[in-house]
Amino acid sequence: MSQTAAQRFLQDAAVKSADLMHREIIRRGMESYDVAHLKGRARIKDWEAAREKCQEIKREAINHLDRYLLQFEEKVIARGGHVFWAANSEEACTYVKNLATRLGVRTVVKSKSMVTEEIQLSPVLEKAGIKVWETDLGEFIVQLREEPPYHIVTPAMHLNRGQIAKLFREKLDPGIESDDPADLMAAARRILRQAFFAAEMGISGANFLVADAGVIAISTNEGNGRLCTSVPRIHVVVSGIEKVIPRLEDLAVLWPVLATSGTGQGITTYGTLIGGPRRPGEVDGAEEFHVVLVDNGRSQLLADAEQREVLHCIRCGACLNICPVFRHVGGHTYGTTYPGPIGSVLTPHLNGIKEFKHLSYASSLCGACSSVCPVKIDLAHHLLQNRRNATEAGATKESERLIFRVWRYAMLRPRMYALGGWLVRKALRIIYGLGLAGSILDPMRVWNRYRSPVPLPSESFRARWRKGLDAN
């Protein structure tokens, strides 16, 4: 691979932000989210207090992560469930694959889970000859397109009904005529219904691991998560270790806040709690219940006093939705499992600062992400901290360092700085005068390529400042 992640990002961002159809689809999607989100927030009497409460719950959980995970584990095991701790993707995938092979699994139904995307579980299972069905409508669509989810909550929000209808005709049934969302859902339901009842294993994520009750909590709307965890004889939960919360009662605020931030709903349709395999005397449920707790770099963040709170994230997607960068470049451009502000903060920690430091600059530092985060993660400042960390780790380019050395030199010598400013203004005036703005000879090319140049001031700020002072 000759292209770096940063080069790919810039290239894809340029293509996507010039794609008018993409922009229109995202604009419409985000507009309807904005309306629902604001309406949802208005239903909560004191939204700020709700955010503070959620922040407090998650802080309590993360600050005692070992204790709460052990409490959760003990309860699950006592009910006959299994808990596996995976240090990385490979361990997690191998565990699930071996389990599936040992128990003769041929078909798996999955409900939406970003952790399984992160650890790339499906390709591992498919390589072992197991058929994997994504059953959330959005996930099902992107699986058919063989692409990753576009957004952590609404995976197929980059497509319109026409594109989805065409996809279904090609991949599922040439007889699908309508492109009405209800008919498309019905078509997916028909096919996935067979999968639910054929599958031996259901794989789900978890929105929360409730320590005191020893149950997983899953929020879903479609009911696919319910079927995945009710019908097949094996249920595997894959969850990040940071999903733990202390008490069942915490859900009384976390559930409404997650729903409000995720989709604008007052509460998600199904708030499911599962604590183990089917008990004697119960009508149905999985005979085997396994929870895979994935670390995969998360525990490192605990030692980072500034950024430990990144582990508070409940993956609602609100920061993606509000982000002006996400709204223009779209989810796939990030090239990461978690896109948008939270992804830009988290990915350098999980996948390396050197390769992903450019994401810290995929931000206008407007702070909108920090302002909407339901657990009050200060995302905008974490992006700044990642910029600083990258520079301190020497991950910046030689040319960039040189420019900053020159700038620093000039900043320390006011006359030199004034001279430099004068020279640049003169040079730009000549270049712009010759009509070369945006050309390869223009030092401001990055900006001027797609925009008309910012008018040059007639005099420097220093000169104006001095005049202003004299006038006083």
Add this chain to the structure above:
Amino acid sequence: MQTKEAQTKEAQTGNPSRDRILERIRAGLRTVVPEPAALRSGPVIFEPINNPLERFQQECIGNLMECALTADSATSARQLSKVLQSLPEGETFVQDDPALRRLIEQAAPARPIRWSSQGAPGEASQATVTLAEALIAQTGSILVTSACGGRGASVIAPCHIVYATVAQLVPDLATALSRVSQERKLDSNSFACVISGSSRTADIEKILVQGAHGPRRLVVILQAAT
């Protein structure tokens, strides 16, 4: 009978990373993170609920579910047959409970009944009829557990009918959840679910489609007296 520790030990075999991860977590937590100021004293996050029944009915509308208030078991039975008659031919799955046995007897539907004691609902069930553990006014939700006909009873069929009484109403989620904790419901049930409406999706162009993989209709027959 194994001790808890022995069970834990047994379940841990073949999990070499467990202790390593715990060690890493503990090492990370030794870093001290300054705590921000404590929470404002007792802010009221949610609007207090004065009239649970009224609130529940309102929320049902918002959640796209049907709530039929009935006076007694006879009207409940009539309501049930009305709903069942509107459905296509097919099996009805019913939680095997004395109250529901009586209701079905009164309603006398002209369609095959499968009781939960005979096994899980079939793939082709047209409707399921169950009880609920509680109704939550704040969110217009019903709380079910495995005891309410199992896990599939509330999700497999296109129509889920819940037979409940007004006395089962609790004001909010906090009350419902703390009751689940106190009564140790999750130790006696492997599953519980707070259901707030029929299944839905907005994955295509953010347009709401009612009836996704689960029920298209959620009907609560809410009886005033027991």
